[in-house]
């Protein structure tokens with residue numbers, strides 16, 4: 186399904202009373218299976234754009250569509266269901282749940298409820314495997330073998346791998362990742378970046394990644410740059426310098 | 431929707447706080463239960479101890495003091511009822527049974543009370559646990575908790591204080607011949623002797639006409655009524671068992687208005703005492719309620735603080751597609767688990783608190799106080815728990831209404 190944003194704008198009221206335009210008439214079209222990189226300076230609206238595309242935030246103006254479904258006109262509960270059914274999320278700081286094993290973390294979204302996909306060809310229901318079995322398989326895929334211990338005792342690279350496995354549990358059609366390698370050291374950043382791109386490709390999922398990481402951007406089909414809320418799509422792919430300060 | 435796995439991990443990762451919250455609730459429930467169970471138990475025990483005493487006749491003065499010193503054997507100096515009254519009551523048709531209560535002496539802290547032999551068997555309604563009733567001036571029957579065995583001899587000491595001001599009464603010694611069955615009252619720690627011996631030790635004769643030198647032939651002195659001396663000595667109190675209920679009221683109103691006597695129904699005086707103590711117990715109840723409210727508030731604050739801490743976790747749940755109802759239920763369930771655990775633990779602890787308080791109360795009053803956690807206490811704990819469960823909705827709703835994007839920004 187194609188994800189499109191049309192003329193989306195969003196501004197925030199600042200503590201001093203002024204309004205800040207975080208997104209300014211953003212237009213974007215992401216075809217199924219595309220790998221899109223988004224880069225831009227700090228505070229330019231990258232995270233805000235991801236939230237708008239995933240239905241976490243509703244823009245003040247503009248429309249976000251998933252195929253023919255209009256995310257922006259859905260109620261919040263419907264957008265939650267949409268995210269559960271179609272989207273996966275990877276955060277910069279992993280944001281795993283402490284007090285839980287990697288397998289518990291990965292399997293957790295299965296406890297949110299039944300994800301209903303539009304149409305009858307729901308992929309979750311088509312494969313009636315148990316969430317824990319699937320979580321175990323995903324952990325194996327991302328290279329985590331010790332699945333029993335508490336995630337707080339794992340290294341940062343390992344934690345991000347677990348977070349990627351979690352994002353994949355519901356077989357998402359689109360994976361959002363917000364600076365997934367920014368808090369990792371160089372070598373684990375490279376590993377995790379390759380892993381993310383690899384699993385997205387295997388799943389045939391659309392991948393939308395906010396990142397400054399030139400290595401990661403180099404693996405994208407297409408890169409968009411955002412500056413002060415304005416998006417310029419299809420900018421030149423980075424060659425190692427010049428993008429992301 | 432099944433937030434249980436999340437709730438479990440949440441409680442596990444914040445187990446310190448969860449334990450504190452659970453313990454706070456448990457303590458508040460335990461204190462509430464312990465105090466309330468205890469109060470009821472003390473009343474029940476006090477009533478039970480007063481039960482065998484229908485009517486008490488004493489010298490004019492405080493009714494409460496008469497009650498305390500006769501039924502509960504609390505040491506106090508009270509006036510004497512003239513021996514003539516004792517003599518008169520022995521012959522009154524309204525009286526089915528009576529016994530003087532001659533207290534004032536003690537041995538090793540056990541009050542020695544001069545009575546008639548029938549008093550030890552409650553006028554033949556109760557047997558002895560062991561041995562027989564005293565039949566001579568120098569024989570004694572001990573209460574169930576007295577540490578003296580049959581055959582032991584002891585010298586009475588004047589006065590109430592153990593090893594205190596009292597001086598031993600010459601060479602007079604008693605010999606233990608029997609042990610009473612347990613009465614669950616301060617009388618379990620009392621030593622019963624013939625009233626004649628108490629009079630005799632205090633140099634007041636024996637109450638019987640054939641006074642004389644009885645040293646060496648204590649067995650010669652008759653024990654029990656009728657007392658035939660020209661001048662029968664006075665006694666601190668007389669326990670009377672009236673023949674009928676009507677007789678009880680006749681005797682009381684008559685003896686109450688004489689210049690030399692007063693008469694009380696112990697049950698009635700107790701009732702008045704409770705009414706008086708009622709104010710105190712109401713204050714106690716208010717304090718106990720206030721403590722519980724404070725605890726509930728403390729719990730809410732703790733929960734509120736941890737909730738702020740958990741904001742981003744909830745936001746992540748939402749970003750991953752959890753419905754807001756899932757977060758609502760998760761927050762509420764986590765609090766509910768702590769509340770229910772706290773209440774159950776508190777009821778258990780309450781049993782212990784009640785038991786400890788019972789032991790203290792038993793030791794101090796000589797009553798057998800048995801506090802049990804009854805339906806009333808369960809109901810109270812249940813109410814507190816229910817209130818907490820309702821209040822737990824507040825943090826749940828706050829988390830539920832939180833804006834995901836705001837909470838994810840840190």
Ligand SMILES: Nc1ncnc2c1ncn2[C@@H]1O[C@H](COP(=O)(O)OP(=O)(O)OP(=O)(O)O)[C@@H](O)[C@H]1O
Pocket residue numbers: 197198199205206207225226227228229230231232233234835836839
């Ligand atoms: N909930 C909010 N309330 C007020 N201002 C906000 C809010 N969310 C974002 N902003 C502001 O909007 C602008 C864009 O924020 P956003 O987080 O999207 O930037 P970003 O490009 O992701 O930056 P970074 O690289 O630092 O993560 C910033 O100036 C930010 O301060």
Ligand SMILES: [Mg+2]
Pocket residue numbers: 231232233363
């Ligand atoms: Mg950001």
